[in-house]
Structure formats: structure tokens, C-alpha cells
Amino acid sequence: MITGDQLQLRVAAIRDISPTLRLVRFENAGDGPLPPSATGAHLQVVLQGAQKEIRNAYSLISKPGSRDAYEIIVRRVPESRGGSAYIHEQLKTGDLLTTSWPGNLFAPQRSARKHIMVAGGIGITPFLSYVADFAGKGIDYELHLCCREEEKDSFAPWLPEPDKVFVHWDADGHRLDIPALLLRQPANSHLYVCGPDFLTNDVLEAAETGGWPDNHVHCERFGNALSGGEAFRAVLQRSGKEIEVGEHESLLEAIEREGVEVPCLCRGGACGVCLTSVLDGEPEHRDHYLGKAERAGGKHIMPCVSRAKSGLLVLDL
Template sequence: MTTLTLTVVDIDDTVPGIRTLTLADADGGVLPSFTPGSHLVIECAGGANAYSLTGETAAPHHYVVSVLECPQGRGGSRWIHRQLGVGDTVVAHPPRSAFAPVLRARRHLLIAAGIGITPMISHLRSAKRWGRDVLLLYVFREGRGAYVDEIGSLTDNASFFTDRAAFLAELAPVLAGQPFGTNVYICGPSQFIDDVVAMAAELGWPPSRIHVERFGGELAPGDPFEVELSSSGQVFTVESGVSLLECLTTRGHSIPNLCRQGVCGECRVTVRSGTVMHRDLFLTDDERRHSMMACVSRARGRVELEL
């Protein structure tokens, strides 16, 4: 898999608990362009993590990511916050997006909580560049709002909330009052996403116009499901709280893997039949029709794999 070697050229710790890194090509070259809503997978202590790119999208000389410190996490954020310094190098995989703006949308409604604002920044840049109609709702803890000043330079159509009740009071009428053809993009903690999606569904939003970006590795245990392997006919059950990757590995199957959070693409397996509940940040919609990431995704009922 192609990787990039990037140098840390600046670190910003202005927002408590959030470290913003500016990364440049180690040889000073132009970096690959990316689609708004893309993330960068950085190989960290303990594996690899995906971080949303917030800088310029076209032929950039720098990549910018913001990382929330998670003391109880898998170690990537602690490594970035406590060990990484200006002048250090990191290994990253080229940008990839599963959260791009729908270009035909009449309006783009962006709804973010906390560090979930990061993928919205490139959406705002794109909307400003191309003159697209955009509206942002952003809720965060007092003193913990990231990119607040930059948002003000990108749009006049943004509302900020530091009180959850005030945010929820505004959310329902905003969702209910959007013109036909609006697409909504939601990023934040899992429960936040689930609550907003549920409200949108109750108000009649079609699933095709609801787009979510979940944090890698933030997963509920999930229900048990059955797996059939096409090569051998073997059938087994993946229990709640256990990943498909773990089950395959314990049964002697060698499945490449790196991040175990659905961001790197290493543990991709081919699906012959069944309904997959995709939880990754890697596969495109087309790829999800016949593939799943064994580390995080699950199935509903039974799935047949080409293994």
C-alpha cells in the first residue's frame, strides 16, 4: 500500500484537549489533492487512526488535522499529544473520503458536535469556493470549540451552541424546515449521531439524504451473526462484542490487518451474500456492495464470505 512520509511543521494547542498538526511532504513537494470530507490515516503508536483533513483540498502544500486527546483510547491520540513534536515525521496513507458532499444537493446542512466539526471544515471551504448553499449547526463545550474563528471566515450561515438543550431546541425546526433536495451531514459521538439521525427519520428525511461520519474505533458491541465460508462451507457465529476479524483469526485464517478501527483498509474481505452493517471509514458505497471490513463491520442474520 502506498504511504506518505510527512513532517510535522507546526503544532497548535490553543483549544484545550485538541492538538492541531500541520504536516508537509518530507521533500517539500505538493501533496495529493483530496475530496472535501476526506480523512488521513496516520500510523500511530498502537496501530493507525483516521483524522479529518481541514485544510485546502486542491494541490495542497500542507495537510492539517486536529486530534482530540483520548486518555482511555487505543494510544494514538496520547502519542500525538504527548510525544510528537515539530520536526518529527509520520507515516500516513493517502487521503480517502466516505463523507463527500453530494454535488447535486440543493443545500448542505452540516451538524457537528465537538471534534466532529473537523470534516465539516473542508465542506465549508468547498461550499464557499463553489458558491453552494450551506448551513452549519455546531455544539461544543464552553471553551472547547475548534475552528470557530475559521468558520466565521468561511460562512455567515453558522450557529454555535455551548448548551445542549438550546441546540436540541433549534435542531428539530431546522431539520423540519429545510427545502426539498437538502442533504444533511452529521459527525460527532455515536449517541449524538444516532439521536440526530433518529430525529431526521421521524421528520421524514429519506436515508439517501442523511450522511454520517463516525469516529474510527467507536463501536457498540452489536448483535451476534452467522458467517459461512464459501470455500469450506464452514459456519460459525460471531458473538456480540467480538469482531469478525477475531473469529477468522482464531480459526486459522490469515487476514492482513493494521488499525482494527475500520480506517486503513487492510482487513477487507469479499462478501458473496447477506446484509452487511458497515462501520468502516474506508470503503466507498460501490465497494460496500461486495466487501466488508472484518475488524469493525457486522452482518444482520447471516453473511457468506468468499474465503
């Protein structure tokens, strides 16, 4: 069912593809085809937890343009803030969920001579739609997956051109040499990385050292930005509310818990949609949107991921 800016989807199938990886397939809960999704798109899924509503964004792995169903793969993580645990422990076939329309903040650059993708573990998911799009079109690309050795074959069913896929893990002879990879690429290649911070930072640093133009390097992050931190208070000046932000919830979740709406899209600090003015206090920036000067100025915050260095933030909300 399609209503305004939301979709009502039914869980059509659930399948475990490894002990920690679960595939979920969604279909329209009503009649008619789903909105088309572009390469690199994601879906924001609303999950009703026991204590709070959880909103997580997941990359769509289904073939771009498909309108019969959407598919995602979710890793079960021990430090889950709710979404991963819910999907692995509570979600079942036939459940109805509210989601956003497909959004896209990580589309491939069509003018690239070659596409170099580096994925860390579950960070491969946006690239599964890339390779589904590229397959059979003569597009030059390489996909490098850094993962646990026991998971090296988990994503094989979604890789239509295995000769363009290279898998690396933490063992002699199998580690990815990032500088060497970047050095051998032709001019006008574009580089994409998605994964945990340590891998993303290594790739970005190697690209900078290697002289790659900034507009040829693209990243999508996850992980530490959402790991919680010290509790703090936030005053929403226009709403007249003072709220407590717990150690294991984001500022955005605490604001939403009080019934105050904040525009948001990615919930990962990348899109800039939830940009909020800070009237007092010192933010702890964890986003990937604000520049160095904007962070230093301390006048804005991305509440989906960022927190407070001071014990109190006053926001223009």
C-alpha cells in the same frame, strides 16, 4: 515522499488550540507537491507506539486541493486507544510519519440545493473542509456545532462565513432543536452528521421521522465502535493462525499484529474495504456498512470495528 500507495510526511508544526485540541500540520518529507485532497477527505496515519503500531484515520481540515501541506485536529481523550495520547504526548515537530494517500468516504453532494451539517465536538473536522470549499461560491449551507460551551470559539479561525455557523451547548436556550432544524429546510436539501453515536442517532431518527429521503442523509461516525470489549479468539483459516484479541484492541489490529494483511481504508466500519467472511462463530457488529439482513446472517464481519459475541470466530483469512 510519495511511494506507491503511501506517503512519507514530516510534522511541520504542532499547535494546541485548546487544552484538549491539537492542530498538526504535515508537509512532504521529499520533493514536490502532495497529492490533492478532496472535500471531506481523511488521512490514515501510522503511529509507532511503544507496544504496537497504531493506524488512525483523521479528517483533513486543510483547504481542499491544497498541495503544500495537510492539517488535522486531534482531541485528547481520556479513553484513548493509543492515537490520541501519542499525538498529544509524543509527537513532535520534525517527526517523519507514514500515511495513506487522502481517501474520501464523506464527500458533499454537489446536486444539493442546501447543505445542512450537524457536528458533535471534534466531529466538526470534516466540515471544516466543506466550509473552506463552499466559502465565497454562493453555496447555501448551515453548520450546526454541538460542543462544550468552553470550546464554542475554538474552531472560529476555520469558519470563513460565521453567519452560516450556529453553535449549541447544553444549557437552556442553547440546545439544538433537531426536528425544528430539519423541518424548516427547503426541498432537495442534503443532511450530514458527524459525531458521537448519541447525536448521530438523534439526527438520523429525526430525519426518518421527518420523511427525509435516505439518499439525502449522510453520516460519519466515531466513538463507541472502537471502545473495545471482551477478549476473544479468532482463527484465520487460510493463514493457519489462531490469535487472541485483547479487550483494548480491535480484531483488525490483532490480525495485523500477526503479520496478516487485510485490505482496509477507513478503519471505522464505514467503507466496506475490510469486509471478511465468517466461517464459524457469531459476530458482534459495530459497523455502519452492513445492512440489517447481512448482520442477521452473520456471514461477514468488518474487523476494523466489530468483535465476537461468541468466544471464537473462524475467519476466511
